[in-house]
Amino acid sequence: MSDSGRLQPAVRAIVLLAVLAWAPVGGAHEGGPLAEPDFIPPAPGTYTLHRIMAAPDGRVLGIDGRQQPLSRYTRGQITLLGFIYTTCTDPEGCPLAYRVFDSLKKAIVATPALHGKVRLVTLSFDPVRDSPDVMQQYAGSRAVENEAGLRWYFLTTGSARELMPLVEGFGQDVRITFDRSDGRARRELSHVLKVFLIDRVGDVREIYTSTFLYPRLVPNDIETLLMEEGLKQSRISVKN
Amino acid sequence: MRHTTLIALLTLVIATSPLANADETCNSPYIAKLIKGQEDYVYVWTLGVEGIGDGSDKLVTVDVNPKSKRYGKVIHSVPTGSRVEAHHMGFTDDRRHLWAGGLADNRIWVFDIATDPAKPRIVQTISDLGEKSGWLGPHTYYAMPGRMLVQALSNTQDKGGRTGMALYNNKGKFIASYAMPTENGGDGYGYDLAVNPRKNVLLTSSFTGYANYMRPIGELMKDGEAMKKFGATMAVWDLKAMKAGKVFSVPGAPLEIRWSLNPKDDWAITAAALTSKLWLIKQEGKEWVAKEVGTIGDPSKIPLPVDISITRDGKGLWVNTFMDGKTRYFDLSNPEAPKQTYEKATGKQVNMISQSWDGKRVYITSSLLANWDKGGADNEQFLRGFAWDGKELSHRFEVDFTKQKLGRAHHMKLGSNALRTAAPKK
Numbered sequence: 001m002s003d004s005g006r007l008q009p010a011v012r013a014i015v016l017l018a019v020l021a022w023a024p025v026g027g028a029h030e031g032g033p034l035a036e037p038d039f040i041p042p043a044p045g046t047y048t049l050h051r052i053m054a055a056p057d058g059r060v061l062g063i064d065g066r067q068q069p070l071s072r073y074t075r076g077q078i079t080l081l082g083f084i085y086t087t088c089t090d091p092e093g094c095p096l097a098y099r100v101f102d103s104l105k106k107a108i109v110a111t112p113a114l115h116g117k118v119r120l121v122t123l124s125f126d127p128v129r130d131s132p133d134v135m136q137q138y139a140g141s142r143a144v145e146n147e148a149g150l151r152w153y154f155l156t157t158g159s160a161r162e163l164m165p166l167v168e169g170f171g172q173d174v175r176i177t178f179d180r181s182d183g184r185a186r187r188e189l190s191h192v193l194k195v196f197l198i199d200r201v202g203d204v205r206e207i208y209t210s211t212f213l214y215p216r217l218v219p220n221d222i223e224t225l226l227m228e229e230g231l232k233q234s235r236i237s238v239k240n
Numbered sequence: 241m242r243h244t245t246l247i248a249l250l251t252l253v254i255a256t257s258p259l260a261n262a263d264e265t266c267n268s269p270y271i272a273k274l275i276k277g278q279e280d281y282v283y284v285w286t287l288g289v290e291g292i293g294d295g296s297d298k299l300v301t302v303d304v305n306p307k308s309k310r311y312g313k314v315i316h317s318v319p320t321g322s323r324v325e326a327h328h329m330g331f332t333d334d335r336r337h338l339w340a341g342g343l344a345d346n347r348i349w350v351f352d353i354a355t356d357p358a359k360p361r362i363v364q365t366i367s368d369l370g371e372k373s374g375w376l377g378p379h380t381y382y383a384m385p386g387r388m389l390v391q392a393l394s395n396t397q398d399k400g401g402r403t404g405m406a407l408y409n410n411k412g413k414f415i416a417s418y419a420m421p422t423e424n425g426g427d428g429y430g431y432d433l434a435v436n437p438r439k440n441v442l443l444t445s446s447f448t449g450y451a452n453y454m455r456p457i458g459e460l461m462k463d464g465e466a467m468k469k470f471g472a473t474m475a476v477w478d479l480k481a482m483k484a485g486k487v488f489s490v491p492g493a494p495l496e497i498r499w500s501l502n503p504k505d506d507w508a509i510t511a512a513a514l515t516s517k518l519w520l521i522k523q524e525g526k527e528w529v530a531k532e533v534g535t536i537g538d539p540s541k542i543p544l545p546v547d548i549s550i551t552r553d554g555k556g557l558w559v560n561t562f563m564d565g566k567t568r569y570f571d572l573s574n575p576e577a578p579k580q581t582y583e584k585a586t587g588k589q590v591n592m593i594s595q596s597w598d599g600k601r602v603y604i605t606s607s608l609l610a611n612w613d614k615g616g617a618d619n620e621q622f623l624r625g626f627a628w629d630g631k632e633l634s635h636r637f638e639v640d641f642t643k644q645k646l647g648r649a650h651h652m653k654l655g656s657n658a659l660r661t662a663a664p665k666k
Binding site: 053173192209217 | 269270272333386407409415440480483661
């Protein structure tokens, strides 16, 4: 590897960090600044992202209402997948996932080396309320944008029976709770936010949780997977 | 109705309020479901004793809700059918399963504690730890997102203290192993682990291997060479990369590691068993350092601090010393200078100590290791529940594990009916 080759990841990391730090958040999903880790992450390629498990497969619905296998959205590219439900109000839950994805989207778009190699997937675990139409409203324009080859898919399922294998397969815990803090019972789908990093062959390689979901770590992990795939040289040539 | 179906199928629990983000003071920060109010159960991982009851290791459930008619009573017991020096256990990050194992073996039993928290049941036995990693004697079970990091104490080759960690996914599939450091001052020994994700730090401590911990303690202490084979280090790891970095000299077998749960703090504390010292691990500038900061009892009498429990605000620390059967409380307002403010003899031998999230209830068990427990009348085996008002530990209930033919009471974890999930429909 040339010296210039070694410098590229650092330069790219600076670009990504700058984008992540300044990326505005959208509309109803606004919130405070995203959390930052209090450490310097290890450089891409200096650590191993082990194969944690195979991403489960099942039937999902796109915003157009068409049924597809989930594997259609978890293979062929590096995928970041997170579960949400659209009525979630916990600022440390679904809105956080949305904001993190939004930031990542901007960072990826700003990094030509990642174009066409990454996708985002938001999957609802409330098939009763979150129909394809509702998911489309939730997504807004993001569902149809295709900026720099980055697609953000908003998916739901046709029934709890179709959802269950996915929830169980990913190990995404969810419980119904009732928040009675204001005197009325408000139904919530209590869950620990998890975002799954899935490689191109469909294996989960990292799991980020709500308490420690630091967006600036994710590009390093994506880059680590790309380096593992032997794509680093081609990526550098694209950048140059 | 579709809504009803959803509820049935999602393995959902009906709760009156959401549980918050942390745990009852001493668990992995990745465990999100807390019992912030009154716990309903204490699960006691219990060593089987030949000739007592069925002689098997078992998970014993004790009802500890004062409002229950069964308060202070054993309500359930799950024998494993084996006797392998049952020792510690840990929740998965979703708190649906409890992993438990023994130090004389490499099997790990996975208990479902979510379908019915009052009646845990074995749903899986993991048995490939030795084959996959070469380690022996799984000790600490530390939840990571979707995974479990298992710290072992020994190895299958020479059964000495050289050991490491093994990473499994929550379904029990082996992922990777990591050897304890043997360079830059590392001694290769292992005991406990604890993480501070905000700092990307994993801390590990060190004890001894199978050849020592399975020996009768009287015999062991007379063996000068064997007594040299105890861990005397702690290591700081890059958590993300899972690479060992700086190694500290911490003589005398540093055992349990507790990070302060105060979000403003970035320090951890441990107790060295053989030297009876408290050690603080903290960051000074960019450097992590380890400092001896306090003494527990009279070290010349080897009180043997065997477990510690930190309060949720990081301002207090319970310490159990096995030999004198005492439970001590240290004021940690200044972690650089812990100050003992209370002590009480809570048994003829005491080992583990656990507290509720609010610190008002304290639970103590008796057994250290089968061959290290005291003999005769001093060999009390119990779970004792106490109330703590900030000044005095008041006895509330006791379960006599010998009289009830259960075995030796060791590690504890808390359970709650609020964490119940419905069984998935077939």
